[in-house]
Amino acid sequence: MGQTIAEKILSRVAAETVRPGDEKLFQPDLITAYDYPGYVDRYAKQMSEELKIDRVRNPEKFVLFIDHLYPAGTPKAQEIHAITREFAKRYGFKLYEGHGIGHQVISEKGYIKPGMLVIHFDGHISTIGALGAIGIGIRNSMIEAFATEEVALVAPASVRIELKGKLARGVTTRDVFHTIVKRIGPAGARQCVIEYGGPGLANLEMDERFPLCNLAMFLGGITAVMETDEKTDDFLKSVGVSEFTEMRPDRDAKYANTVTIDLDDVEPVLVAPPSPANTIPISEAAGLRIDSGYIGSCASGRIKDFQQALEILDGRHVAEGFRLNAVPTTAEIQARMGEMGLTSRLINAGALVQTPTCDFCIGQLGALTDNERSVSTGTLNIPGRMGSKIAEIYTASPYTIAATAVTGRITDPRTLF
């Protein structure tokens, strides 16, 4: 019987054929985490004080990141980072601090290869699916991974998203993802791996692929994975990974559901408050007054996102009183933006170009006050996510955010080309 990409990866890791529903222990290829109160600080304590583990068998399998509450704005946040630094040093784990958001840095630093199984507590590790690997967020089972280098998983079924066609100008993969949410529902891939493939994938650049995988949890997915191709190979070569295994499902692989998305038909959408489940056509909110915009996060904030924003912003200026934060996902992206001249163009248009950090997405920086409204490429728009509980967050594409920044009102970017 044929296998999906996820079944192939899990079977390779388990060294036996794994079928959906099988409950097994798996040894991940990589175990990764970032610090935030109650996570790495807690694992550090559990490892040394409760489980009394002095060292791990394969420290090279662990990678830690400091990307939240960064740069530390309070002594308490700095203390959390200090615990992480000490934990990494003690067990010999690689730690990246100040390189940007770990969910992307892990790929930039060459850790990810197609076919890998990667474990994190945070489900947005699904981002690495764009490289043909699977990243699964297991929440507090992380201590199981730290202590035993194994995790128990029930092997998931897959939902196949078959992409065809090509995106029209002004439309991005953020719009594609939330169009899929609208079409199959926010639980449309519940408990499943979302597998993207089909001829339309070739028309998407790597920077456009990461967001489709990053957001998997908002379709109820355990994670997402993509077929690999020359673009995947080019990305991997650019980060020093020469080993390339083509990841494709078998022709007779079985899926829980198969959905075809014609990229030509996708239009700009918004995700209205109070949740990522709430996709609306842009026309439904057009003209709504907006106070701030944010382009960044682990979902967006790559070179392509800023190029798209600049298609609108070049030769224009952010509206009076509007705050536009442009936050590169990683330091490497930030450096490339400078070399390519994108940073100065953003600044000239009135954007505030910031240091890579998770903090704009979680309201630690650039926070909203009562009754404000924001457009954001962050991951989530529940009340309070970016500050006040009575501020509203609309998630949208970089094009839509740029167009909205220029007019101060929700604007369909296609009207400004």
Added chain:
Amino acid sequence: MLPKISGRVAWIFDQPNFDIDLIVGVENIGTQDIETLKFVCMADYDPDFAESVQPGDLIVGGENFGYGHPHFPACRALRALGIAGIVAESFSPGFYRGESTNAFPLIECPGILDNVKRWDHLSFDWDSEVLSIKGKAMSLQCARIPQKTKDLLEAGDLISYLQRSNRLRRPDEQAG
């Protein structure tokens, strides 16, 4: 022994895709102090919640309960107020993973919303995985609970589960 599930329905979140961070407010997801969490828990839904619940009470949820970013403070707060478990139409996988790892009983029970109202008394049988409602002749068949989840619930927490599991290497095996 698996925890006894027999208690009143303390609250019903009937909306699908409910984000549990809202139980304590997103501004409190980095809060670890349990007294603060108890104080803010459910305040946006029912200011008298803490006073009206009793140990063993249950929460009922809708489809894809736990959608979004399922941080831990919400259920820590619920447990501290005596909530013994959540029965929902279905759970979002990240939430299910996280809270079952915290040894919090989560029971997926299709049909629950149509059949209960606040303060009904529910009982769950771990062997047959059937939920019954006091005073009603009918019962509801729930989804199969993975063995690992049951083992965790029996152990009481993940650390005890790992210590029981023989999967931790003894110190003399840790070299190399």
